[in-house]
Amino acid sequence: MVNCLAKVTAWLGQRMFLIVLSALLIGFISPISDSAALRAIVIGAFAYMTFVTALDTSFKEFLQVLKRPVIPVWILMLIHIVSPLIAWLTGLILFAGNQSVQLGYLLGASTPIGVTSVIWTALTQGNVSIALVAVTLDTLIVPVMLPFFFKVVIGQTLHIDYVQMMVQLLLMVTVPSILGMTLHDYSREILTPVIKTAANFISKIAFFAVIFVNAAIVGPSISWDISTLKIVLITMFLVAAGYLIGFLGSYVFKDRSKETALAMIYCVGLRNISFGLVLALTFFPPPVAVPITMFILFQQPFAAMIPYLFRKINKKYLA
Structure with missing residues (x-):
C-alpha cells in the first residue's frame, strides 16, 4: 500500500503541469462564491504544504542563509525594482492612454513573493532555504516598500492592513516552516517513510485545492473579448519575463548552482496575486x-513547465 502511494506521489510530482492545468480549468467553470471560510481553507492548505516542504529542509541551513542574505536581498531587488519597471514600461508603450491597464501591470509586478514559490522550489529540488529567507524578508519590507513605491510612482498613498497580511503570511510560511525544519533536525525518528509518503501525497491534493479555489474565485471576473485577449497575451509575456529575470539574475553569482538558480527563478517569477487583487479592488477602479x-492564468502553468524548458535550454542547471 505504501509503495503504491509512493509511486502515485512520485508520478504526480513529475507531472505537476497536469495538476495545475486541471485545477485551473475545473476552477474556472465551477460556481464557487468567495467567503471567509474558503479563504481559511486556502490558508490552511498553504500552511500544510509549507510544513511538508520544510520537513526536507534543515533549520541550520536556513539560519546560514539568513546570516548571509546576499542572494535573498538580490531577489528582492529584482522583484521590487527590475520587474515593476519592466511592467510599467510595457503598459506605457503597449497600452498608451489606458491608465487602468498600466496600473494593473505595475501593481501585479509589485506584489510580494508568492508562497507557492517555496513549494515549487522544493518540488524541483531547488534551494528551499533561500526561498524561505526571501519570503520572510519580503514579508518584513513590503509594509514599508509598497506604499512608498506607489507614492513615488503614481502619487497615491495606500492604507493597507499590513498587520492582517503579515499574520496570514506568518501562518502560511513562518510558523509551519519552523515546525517542519525543527522536526527535520531534531525529531527524525517521527518522520517514518510511511508518514512522509502520506504527507507528500496529501500535499499534492492541497496544492490542487489551492489553485482550484483561486481559479474559481477569479474566473467570474474575466470578460472575454478582443481587448481582453490583448491583455492576456501581454500578461503571458510579463509572467514569462519574471521567470527569465530570476534565471538571468542568478548569473550574478559566480558560485551559482542549479539549486540557487531554481530558487531565484520561482521567487522572482511567482507573485502573491491574491494580495494584488485585494489591493486593486480596494484602492483602485x-x-x-x-x-x-x-x-x-500563467503563473502556475509556467511554473510547471520551467523544469522541462530549462532542462533543454541549460543542461548545466537542470540536468
Whole structure:
C-alpha cells in the first residue's frame, strides 16, 4: 500500500503541469462564491504544504542563509525594482492612454513573493532555504516598500492592513516552516517513510485545492473579448519575463548552482496575486484588477513547465 502511494506521489510530482492545468480549468467553470471560510481553507492548505516542504529542509541551513542574505536581498531587488519597471514600461508603450491597464501591470509586478514559490522550489529540488529567507524578508519590507513605491510612482498613498497580511503570511510560511525544519533536525525518528509518503501525497491534493479555489474565485471576473485577449497575451509575456529575470539574475553569482538558480527563478517569477487583487479592488477602479487577474492564468502553468524548458535550454542547471 505504501509503495503504491509512493509511486502515485512520485508520478504526480513529475507531472505537476497536469495538476495545475486541471485545477485551473475545473476552477474556472465551477460556481464557487468567495467567503471567509474558503479563504481559511486556502490558508490552511498553504500552511500544510509549507510544513511538508520544510520537513526536507534543515533549520541550520536556513539560519546560514539568513546570516548571509546576499542572494535573498538580490531577489528582492529584482522583484521590487527590475520587474515593476519592466511592467510599467510595457503598459506605457503597449497600452498608451489606458491608465487602468498600466496600473494593473505595475501593481501585479509589485506584489510580494508568492508562497507557492517555496513549494515549487522544493518540488524541483531547488534551494528551499533561500526561498524561505526571501519570503520572510519580503514579508518584513513590503509594509514599508509598497506604499512608498506607489507614492513615488503614481502619487497615491495606500492604507493597507499590513498587520492582517503579515499574520496570514506568518501562518502560511513562518510558523509551519519552523515546525517542519525543527522536526527535520531534531525529531527524525517521527518522520517514518510511511508518514512522509502520506504527507507528500496529501500535499499534492492541497496544492490542487489551492489553485482550484483561486481559479474559481477569479474566473467570474474575466470578460472575454478582443481587448481582453490583448491583455492576456501581454500578461503571458510579463509572467514569462519574471521567470527569465530570476534565471538571468542568478548569473550574478559566480558560485551559482542549479539549486540557487531554481530558487531565484520561482521567487522572482511567482507573485502573491491574491494580495494584488485585494489591493486593486480596494484602492483602485475595477478595471485595474483585470490585468492582475490574468496573471493567475500563467503563473502556475509556467511554473510547471520551467523544469522541462530549462532542462533543454541549460543542461548545466537542470540536468
